Amino acid sequence: xxxxxxxxxxxxxxxxxxxxxxxxxxxxxxxxxxxxxxxxxxxxxxxxxxxxxxxxxxxxxxxxxxxxxxxxxxxxxxxxxxxxxxxxxxxxxxxxxxxxxxxxxxxxxxxxxxxxxxxxxxxxxxxxxxxxxxxxxxxxxxxxxxxxxxxxxxxxxxxxxxxxxxxxxxxxxxxxxxxxxxxxxxxxxxxxxxxxxxxxxxxxxxxxxxxxxxxxxxxxxxxxxxxxxxxxxxxxxxxxxxxxxxxxxxxxxxxxxxxxxxxxxxxxxxxxxxxxxxxxxxxxxxxxxxxxxxxxxxxxxxxxxxxxxxxxxxxxxx
Amino acid sequence: xxxxxxxxxxxxxxxxxxxxxxxxxxxxxxxxxxxxxxxxxxxxxxxxxxxxxxxxxxxxxxxxxxxxxxxxxxxxxxxxxxxxxxxxxxxxxxxxxxxxxxxxxxxxxxxxxxxxxxxxxxxxxxxxxxxxxxxxxxxxxxxxxxxxxxxxxxxxxxxxxxxxxxxxxxxxxxxxxxxxxxxxxxxxxxxxxxxxxxxxxxxxxxxxxxxxxxxxxxxxxxxxxxxxxxxxxxxxxxxxxxxxxxxxxxxxxxxxxxxxxxxxxxxxxxxxxxxxxxxxxxxxxxxxxxxxxxxxxxxxxxxxxxxxxxxxxxxxxx
Numbered sequence: 001x002x003x004x005x006x007x008x009x010x011x012x013x014x015x016x017x018x019x020x021x022x023x024x025x026x027x028x029x030x031x032x033x034x035x036x037x038x039x040x041x042x043x044x045x046x047x048x049x050x051x052x053x054x055x056x057x058x059x060x061x062x063x064x065x066x067x068x069x070x071x072x073x074x075x076x077x078x079x080x081x082x083x084x085x086x087x088x089x090x091x092x093x094x095x096x097x098x099x100x101x102x103x104x105x106x107x108x109x110x111x112x113x114x115x116x117x118x119x120x121x122x123x124x125x126x127x128x129x130x131x132x133x134x135x136x137x138x139x140x141x142x143x144x145x146x147x148x149x150x151x152x153x154x155x156x157x158x159x160x161x162x163x164x165x166x167x168x169x170x171x172x173x174x175x176x177x178x179x180x181x182x183x184x185x186x187x188x189x190x191x192x193x194x195x196x197x198x199x200x201x202x203x204x205x206x207x208x209x210x211x212x213x214x215x216x217x218x219x220x221x222x223x224x225x226x227x228x229x230x231x232x233x234x235x236x237x238x239x240x241x242x243x244x245x246x247x248x249x250x251x252x253x254x255x256x257x258x259x260x261x262x263x264x265x266x267x268x269x270x271x272x273x274x275x276x277x278x279x280x281x282x283x284x285x286x287x288x289x290x291x292x293x294x295x296x297x298x299x300x301x302x303x304x305x306x307x308x309x310x311x312x313x314x315x316x317x318x
Numbered sequence: 319x320x321x322x323x324x325x326x327x328x329x330x331x332x333x334x335x336x337x338x339x340x341x342x343x344x345x346x347x348x349x350x351x352x353x354x355x356x357x358x359x360x361x362x363x364x365x366x367x368x369x370x371x372x373x374x375x376x377x378x379x380x381x382x383x384x385x386x387x388x389x390x391x392x393x394x395x396x397x398x399x400x401x402x403x404x405x406x407x408x409x410x411x412x413x414x415x416x417x418x419x420x421x422x423x424x425x426x427x428x429x430x431x432x433x434x435x436x437x438x439x440x441x442x443x444x445x446x447x448x449x450x451x452x453x454x455x456x457x458x459x460x461x462x463x464x465x466x467x468x469x470x471x472x473x474x475x476x477x478x479x480x481x482x483x484x485x486x487x488x489x490x491x492x493x494x495x496x497x498x499x500x501x502x503x504x505x506x507x508x509x510x511x512x513x514x515x516x517x518x519x520x521x522x523x524x525x526x527x528x529x530x531x532x533x534x535x536x537x538x539x540x541x542x543x544x545x546x547x548x549x550x551x552x553x554x555x556x557x558x559x560x561x562x563x564x565x566x567x568x569x570x571x572x573x574x575x576x577x578x579x580x581x582x583x584x585x586x587x588x589x590x591x592x593x594x595x596x597x598x599x600x601x602x603x604x605x606x607x608x609x610x611x612x613x614x615x616x617x618x619x620x621x622x623x624x625x626x627x628x629x630x631x632x633x634x635x636x
Contacts, residue, residue, distance in 0.1 A: 006426040014414070097410030097471065100374050101427040102400035316377040318368075 007103075007111025008118075015081060015119040024080055025123050028073045029130040036065050036134045066131045066154070067264035070124065071257065074162035075194070077123045079186045081116045082169025084179040086312060091179060095317055105313045113170070113305060120162045128155045149283055153267050157294065161260040164297045165190065167304030174308045174315070193255035201251035205244040256300050259293035266290040323479050323510045324350035324373060328382035331368050331534075342368040344534035345382065350512060350527075355505050357525030358514040359625060365534040366514040367407060370483050374404045387479055400428070403472030405482040409464045413457040417448050417467050420456060424471045438474065446470045446500065462493025469500065480504060481512045486520040498524055522621040530628045538628040542621065549619050549627055554579060555595055556617040560587035563609035571603050587612075 015021050086109075089095040098108060132151060136142060143151065169186045176182035229237060252258035264270055266286040281289060331343040343365045350356045358366050371377045373386055375395030384391040386398045412420050421439045430438060443449040446466040456464060465485060472480055486494055501524055505511050513521045522528070529539035538545060561568055569581045569588055580591040590600070597614055604611045619627075 006423075010423050010426075092413070093406055093408040093410040094412055095410075096371075096376060096406040097404075097424070097468075098427065099376055100399055100402075100404040100406065101424060102396050102429070103427050104396075317371065318377065 004107050004111045004114060007108050008114040011112050011115035012118055015115060016122070020080055021119065021123065024077055025126055028069075028076075028127050032065075032069045032073075032127065032131050033134045033138075035069055036131065036138050040138050063264075063268035064270050065135060066128065066151075067261070067268055067270055069131055070127060070154075070158045071161075071260060071264070072194075073127050074120075074124055074158050074260070075165040075190050075257070077120055078162040078165030078167075079169045079183075079190060081119060082166040083173050083182045083186045085112050085116065085170045085173050086308075087173045087176050087179045087182050090177075090317070099317055106309060109170075109309050109312050113166075116166050116170075117159075117163060120166060121159050124158045124162055125155055128158065146283065150267055150269075150286075153283070153287070154264065157260065157263045157267065157290070157297075160294070160297050160301065161256060161263075164256045164300040164304070167301045167308070171304045171308045171311075174311050193257050197255050197257075198248075198252060201248040204251060205247040208247060209240050209244045253296075256297055259296045262293045263290040263297075266293075321352055322349040323352050324348070324356075324384070324386050324512070326373075326382065326384035329369070329372060329379050329384050330381045331365075331372060331377065332380045341534050343372065343379075346534075346536055348529055348536050348539055350510060353505070353508055353510055354526045355501065355511045355513065355524050357521055357528040358512060358531060359518055359522065359528055360516060360531035362516050364516075364531040366516075366531055367483055368534075369531070370404075370481055370512075370514055373398075374402060374481060375399050400475065401477060401479065403475060403477035403480040405465075405468045405472045405480070405485055407483040407487070409468035411456045411464055411467060411471070414455060416453050416455055417443065417459075417470075418452040420467060421471055421474060425474050428475045430474065438476075442470045442473050445473070447496070460493070461488050462490065462496065465489065465493065465497065466500070473504075477509065479510045479512070481514075483514045484516070485513060486515060486517055489520075494520055518621055518625050522625075528621075528624075530625060532628075538624070542624075545624055546618050549624055550616070551594075553619070553627070555590075555592045557590040557592060557595075557597060557600065557614065558584070558587060558617055559590065559600055559604075559614045560612040561604065561609050562612060564607070565609075568604060568607055568609050571607060572600065575599060575603070 084091075086095070089098070099105065128151065132143065165186075168189060169182065172182040172185050173179070176185070249258070266281060266289040267283075269280060269286070326346050326348055329343055329346040330341070333340045333342055346369065358369070360366050368377065372379050373384060373391055375391060375398050378392060387401050389395075389397040389401070391398055412423070415423070418439060421442070422435070425435045425439060440449065440452075443452050446469055448463060448466055448470065451459070451463070456467065459467065469480075469482070469485075472482070486497060489497060498521075501511055501513070501521075513525065515521050525542060527539070527541045528545070529536045531537070540548075565583065565588060569583060572578055572581050572588065572590060575592075575596060577593045577596055578590060579593060582589040582591075590596075595616065597616065600614060601611055
């Protein structure tokens, strides 16, 4: 029986030799380097201006750069590999040729997934290495053993994140008649998850939990130079901020991006918001805190891949 | 095994889309004899491709049943795909791969053992005349070369039955001739060839038997010879007699014969429209009138006549 590896090896070879893959990895590597350098210069000038020390250690200096770079790169590589996985073969007519051979359809789609998984792993690893290497050279710090473990874990979660987007893209590619349709819908979804949902979440939180600083200003005896709230008022403001954060998180939690950001915060120890100082969690504690978010990404990947599989197996090749 | 390589019974395919239904193949009963060249003829949208897709297990019938090489097309679809070589419309090749790489992949999907694979691929490339260009990318091939490579991939499994969907569309005259020669050669090796086309002139003359499809139904099927005889008996005989002598007197005599519907004068002879074959009687009358008959022949209807008669007329099963 033809094995999954037959499909996977050809697919993998196609992916890594494709211009699309090479260009994506190259462009992102350059963008990462430029990003690291510009962020370093900004942080350096800000730190000097305010007279505060630069963050120390590798994770402290490079983590947020690495995390934000990969948070853009991973979905794009996932979408780039998944959006034409099935619809592309259908459009070129090669799907008919392949499925006219004695091959099970699940073998075909599993082979595609394995190849993409491997390619995504390579792409994310290269991107992360470029990030880390660039950070070491530009920021002038060397990662410790613990930093390396954290980074390795981060790369693994980044691969999972990319695979969850690959799952969304291959599902759309299975359903769509044309690749252009699946590309448009995938990219639109990514843009909604990345840009629109966080804005909507903030607006909704603001509508339901406005912070009443004006009210404080309007109290008798208060003016622009004397606006320090009382302890009770401060407590109320903090509660409002927490409530807003809870609403924002609840809405953002429908996106894979939110869960990846949370994982990055726990694993790399990046401050989440003004309410969250750097967690300083151990690796074990970070993993324990990250697991619900990991589960969501695993579920997104599994559900989309299973749905793609079920649709594809029953689909008519016309 | 049965003398038929394909048998269908009430095979039906109904597509549902946008709330409506389209009957692509409507209760089809037809058979293809072993070692024949069978032409499935009909205009675009007649249901030919849908029928071939059902026969090769790419889509499931809505109702009815069918057997290919003795295997049920639904329950034993994988066996069918193992045994049948299929050339899809557009040839379904990976354009970024070389000719050899395309065949390597199809050979691997058919589980052809590696040691045997290379020799078989080289032999088949030689058969289709592409050995010299085996390392060239398919994207640089002419349409004729792609078609031959498509046939090569279908031949890899050494099939007893070769099904080709619109194989001659877009071919130049040289490509068309090469194709016909190749099909004749493959048929002479004992393979059954099924050709689907809307280009009657291209493959019609190759076929030993045909079926004409229109609007999902087979309007006529059978051996070309039998169908021609049937059409002649239905539509009358066109007899041409070349004579030396008084053709006017001869024409008058023929007009009085039983079955003669009309006589028309030609340059060197007479065209007789008759309801039956009256060649013997014509010779007898000529002899009685002392008119020399140089030649006498029945002008048989061409495949085009058959096609137009049954396609336009809607026809009935032969």
